[in-house]
Amino acid sequence: MEEKLNQILTESLKEIANANDKTSLTEIKVKVLGKQGELTSILRGMRDVAPEDRPKFGALVNEAREKIESAILEKEEVFNKIELEKELAKSAVDITEPGINHEKGALHPTTRMFNKLIDICVAMGFKVVEGPEIETDYYNFEGLNIPKNHPSRDMQDTFFITENILLRSQTSSVQVRAMEKLAPPIKIISPGRVYRNDSDGTHSPVFHQLEGLVIDENVSMADLKAMLTSMMKKVFGEETTIRFRPSFFPFTEPSVEVDVSCPTCHGKGCKVCKGTGFLELLGAGVVNPKVLEMSGIDSKKYRGFAFGFGVDRFAMVYDGITDLRNMFKNDVRFLKQMK
Numbered sequence: 001m002e003e004k005l006n007q008i009l010t011e012s013l014k015e016i017a018n019a020n021d022k023t024s025l026t027e028i029k030v031k032v033l034g035k036q037g038e039l040t041s042i043l044r045g046m047r048d049v050a051p052e053d054r055p056k057f058g059a060l061v062n063e064a065r066e067k068i069e070s071a072i073l074e075k076e077e078v079f080n081k082i083e084l085e086k087e088l089a090k091s092a093v094d095i096t097e098p099g100i101n102h103e104k105g106a107l108h109p110t111t112r113m114f115n116k117l118i119d120i121c122v123a124m125g126f127k128v129v130e131g132p133e134i135e136t137d138y139y140n141f142e143g144l145n146i147p148k149n150h151p152s153r154d155m156q157d158t159f160f161i162t163e164n165i166l167l168r169s170q171t172s173s174v175q176v177r178a179m180e181k182l183a184p185p186i187k188i189i190s191p192g193r194v195y196r197n198d199s200d201g202t203h204s205p206v207f208h209q210l211e212g213l214v215i216d217e218n219v220s221m222a223d224l225k226a227m228l229t230s231m232m233k234k235v236f237g238e239e240t241t242i243r244f245r246p247s248f249f250p251f252t253e254p255s256v257e258v259d260v261s262c263p264t265c266h267g268k269g270c271k272v273c274k275g276t277g278f279l280e281l282l283g284a285g286v287v288n289p290k291v292l293e294m295s296g297i298d299s300k301k302y303r304g305f306a307f308g309f310g311v312d313r314f315a316m317v318y319d320g321i322t323d324l325r326n327m328f329k330n331d332v333r334f335l336k337q338m339k
Contacts, residue, residue: 002060004042005042005060005061005064006064008032008038008039008042008064009064009067009068012028012032012038012068012071013067013068013071015028016028016068016071016072016075017071017075019075021079022076022079025072025075025076025079028072029072032068033065033068033069039061039064039065039068042061043061103336106335106336106338107338108327108335108338109315109316109318109319109321109327109338110208110311110312110315110327112315112338113311113312113314113315113318114191114208114210114311116235117191117210117231117235117311117314118189118191118210120231120234120235121189121210121212121231124227124230124231125187126187126188126189126212127187127188127189128188128189128190128191129174129177129178129188129189129190130174130190130191130192131168131171131173131174131177131190131192132168133167133168133192133193133194133195134161134165134166134167134168135165135166135167135168135173136164136165136166137163137164137165137166139168139173139176139177140158140166140168140169140170140172140173141153142294143173143176143291143294143295144172144173144176144250144251144291145250145251145288145290145291145294146250146251150250157196157197157198158195158196158197159195159196159197159205167194167195168194168195169194169195169196170194170209170211170308171190171191171192171194171209171210171211171308172190172211172251172306172308174188174190174192174211175188175190175211175213175306176291176294176295178190178213179213179215179291179292179295179296179297180295180296184215184216184217184297184302185214185215185216185217186213186214186215186216186304187213187214187215187216188212188213189210189211189212189213190209190210190211190212190213191208191209191210191211191311192208192209193206193207193208194206194207194208194209195207199325203324204312204324204325204327204328206328207310207311207312207324208310208311208312209308209309209310209311210308210309210311211306211307211308211309212306212307212308213287213304213305213306214227214304214305214306215287215292215297215302215303215304216302216303216304217301217302217303218303219303219304219305220286220303220305221244221254221256221286221305223305224284224285224286224305224307225242225244228242228258228282228284228307229241229242232260232281235314235318236260236261236263236317236318237263239261239266240260240261240263241260241261241267242258242259242260242261243258243259243278244256244257244258244259244284245257245258245259247283247285249283249285250288251285251287251288251291251306252284252285252286252287252288252305252306253285253286253288253289254285254286255283255284255285256283256284256285257280257282257283258280258281258282258283258284258307259278259279259280259281260278260279260281261277261278261279262276262277262278262279263279263317263318264320265277272317272320279317281309281313281314281317282307282308282309282310283307283308283309284305284306284307284308285305285306285307286303286304286305287303287304287305287306292304312324312327315327319338
């Protein structure tokens with residue numbers, strides 16, 4: 001028995017040393033150490049060994065098992081190392097090879113201008129207020145002193161859902177809601193998306209507005225002009241000037257169109273401003289007392305001023321964009337220029 005054990009040990013160690021891969025190593029392990037393996041058969045034959053010799057023979061069997069298992073583990077480590085080296089060779093990185101350029105994205109011009117304008121207004125003490133894009137006729141028109149059949153409604157090609165429900169054509173509707181809920185003094189801006197049935201190089205069915213409202217006991221047109229001058233200087237530069245021209249809006253009286261000195265030529269005259277030196281960018285005025293009264297504000301005690309402009313138009317002037325439709329095409333060639 002002992003001679004056979006030594007033979008099994010010698011042959012097993014030799015086969016393990018000559019194994020070429022993990023598969024052949026597994027076969028040797030099963031052949032020698034498996035349930036029907038050679039070493040297992042030796043253990044079953046211990047019943048033929050004299051009782052007094054069994055402890056010694058058992059120790060020899062265990063020693064042989066440990067040597068074989070140890071040899072198998074060492075050989076497995078060799079195979080594992082070879083496999084690892086192969087994997088590392090496949091995934092090797094050439095540090096001298098030029099890297100892959102990952103382009104950085106950029107904010108959309110409208111988003112960037114929204115952020116800029118909101119930051120300026122918040123720094124001036126305005127509170128940001130938002131409202132629904134699907135509005136009632138009252139908040140979009142009547143609460144702003146634009147009753148049904150009023151001629152000024154023809155100035156806006158509105159998307160009506162029903163006779164009384166519509167896609168808001170101006171964020172002024174948010175101001176009406178704010179006047180109903182807030183007690184003066186009020187100082188808010190209402191940025192957001194608006195809708196009108198109009199589409200060409202300078203108009204879009206979907207566009208963006210930012211409107212402001214200030215209501216207090218002692219506010220005037222002079223305050224409005226001073227505030228807008230400061231705001232436009234922060235947007236377009238310190239050399240910027242503005243001018244007021246008389247206009248008409250049902251919700252303000254008096255009303256003005258506000259022109260800003262052309263940021264491209266700085267008032268000298270160019271093709272952007274059509275030689276005038278100024279660009280018409282927003283409308284403003286003193287809040288009509290009727291609007292205050294309809295919202296429950298005492299027009300004898302309080303006055304207010306309001307202003308509003310198209311954020312997309314501001315972005316076009318700021319970034320030198322000539323066609324508004326480019327802002328809504330999601331053309332990557334256009335967007336790449338905005339970095």
